Amino acid sequence: MNVPVLTYHSLTVQGSDYRDNDHVAFASDLRTITSLGYRVVSLDRVVRWHGDAILGLEPPGAGGTVAVSFDDGTDFDYHDLPHPTFGMQRSMLNLMRDFVAEAGPDAQPDLHGTSFVIASGEARSTLDRTCIVGKNWMRDSWWGAAVATGLLGVGNHSWTHNHPSLPVALRAAGGQGGSFRDVASFDVAEAEIATAAKAIRSLADGPDATLFAYPYGDASDYLVHEYFPKHGARIGVRAAFTCGATPVTERTSRWSMPRYVFGHDWRSPEDLVSLLHDAAG
Numbered sequence: 433m434n435v436p437v438l439t440y441h442s443l444t445v446q447g448s449d450y451r452d453n454d455h456v457a458f459a460s461d462l463r464t465i466t467s468l469g470y471r472v473v474s475l476d477r478v479v480r481w482h483g484d485a486i487l488g489l490e491p492p493g494a495g496g497t498v499a500v501s502f503d504d505g506t507d508f509d510y511h512d513l514p515h516p517t518f519g520m521q522r523s524m525l526n527l528m529r530d531f532v533a534e535a536g537p538d539a540q541p542d543l544h545g546t547s548f549v550i551a552s553g554e555a556r557s558t559l560d561r562t563c564i565v566g567k568n569w570m571r572d573s574w575w576g577a578a579v580a581t582g583l584l585g586v587g588n589h590s591w592t593h594n595h596p597s598l599p600v601a602l603r604a605a606g607g608q609g610g611s612f613r614d615v616a617s618f619d620v621a622e623a624e625i626a627t628a629a630k631a632i633r634s635l636a637d638g639p640d641a642t643l644f645a646y647p648y649g650d651a652s653d654y655l656v657h658e659y660f661p662k663h664g665a666r667i668g669v670r671a672a673f674t675c676g677a678t679p680v681t682e683r684t685s686r687w688s689m690p691r692y693v694f695g696h697d698w699r700s701p702e703d704l705v706s707l708l709h710d711a712a713g
């Protein structure tokens with residue numbers, strides 16, 4: 433079992449070409465993935481297969497499988513929105529719907545992506561001003577509806593992302609901010625991860641948020657080796673995703689599942705073909 437997990441950031445719109453627009457890239461990549469005979473499945477399914485592989489069971493459909501995730505949970509994942517410079521952007525959800533309309537429901541019968549969202553409303557409304565354009569484009573109002581489409585899941589990308597543009601008082605991890613590389617205490621892990629899972633679930637028709645993605649893909653030894661193995665079941669988190677540009681295999685730790693990031697680990701359709709070829713091993 434070698435499953436590459438591909439990650440996009442729907443906020444990354446710096447032009448209208450593949451290399452500088454994650455929406456254009458995702459739409460193109462869906463067609464490339466399909467033409468190569470790969471099947472897109474949900475991250476949830478990858479985690480279940482991984483568990484089966486650990487138990488020595490043969491994962492169904494192993495080989496030729498990829499999963500997709502979207503980080504930071506801006507409204508661009510769900511809503512078509514007018515980018516101030518580059519015009520209307522089709523949402524990641526609607527790009528999947530367009531693909532189904534064009535290629536038919538059998539082309540990718542398990543098509544699914546997971547949107548990793550930031551739980552704190554206060555953090556999101558601040559980030560909406562510091563990182564976007566202050567138009568309230570980091571809402572939680574679509575999370576439940578996204579899950580109901582069957583195409584888009586909602587995962588946990590922490591309480592605040594420990595984002596450096598947020599006030600220290602809001603970020604449990606404190607310090608300079610940035611990644612979760614230095615998270616080494618139970619209290620910080622609870623505040624940033626368990627509280628986030630609870631808040632996402634507490635929404636009306638709240639998503640179950642059983643998967644976690646480390647902000648910037650940076651995990652700490654404490655989270656991977658102590659916190660998640662000990663507390664994952666209690667807080668309802670079943671797996672945690674990093675970056676690292678390698679496929680998920682049966683040797684992967686459930687608390688440090690690697691992903692490939694668009695713009696970093698591949699930048700063209702040709703790169704993607706090589707990536708998939710190399711990941712197959």
Ligand SMILES: [Zn+2]
Pocket residue numbers: 503504589593647648
């Ligand atoms: Zn992020």
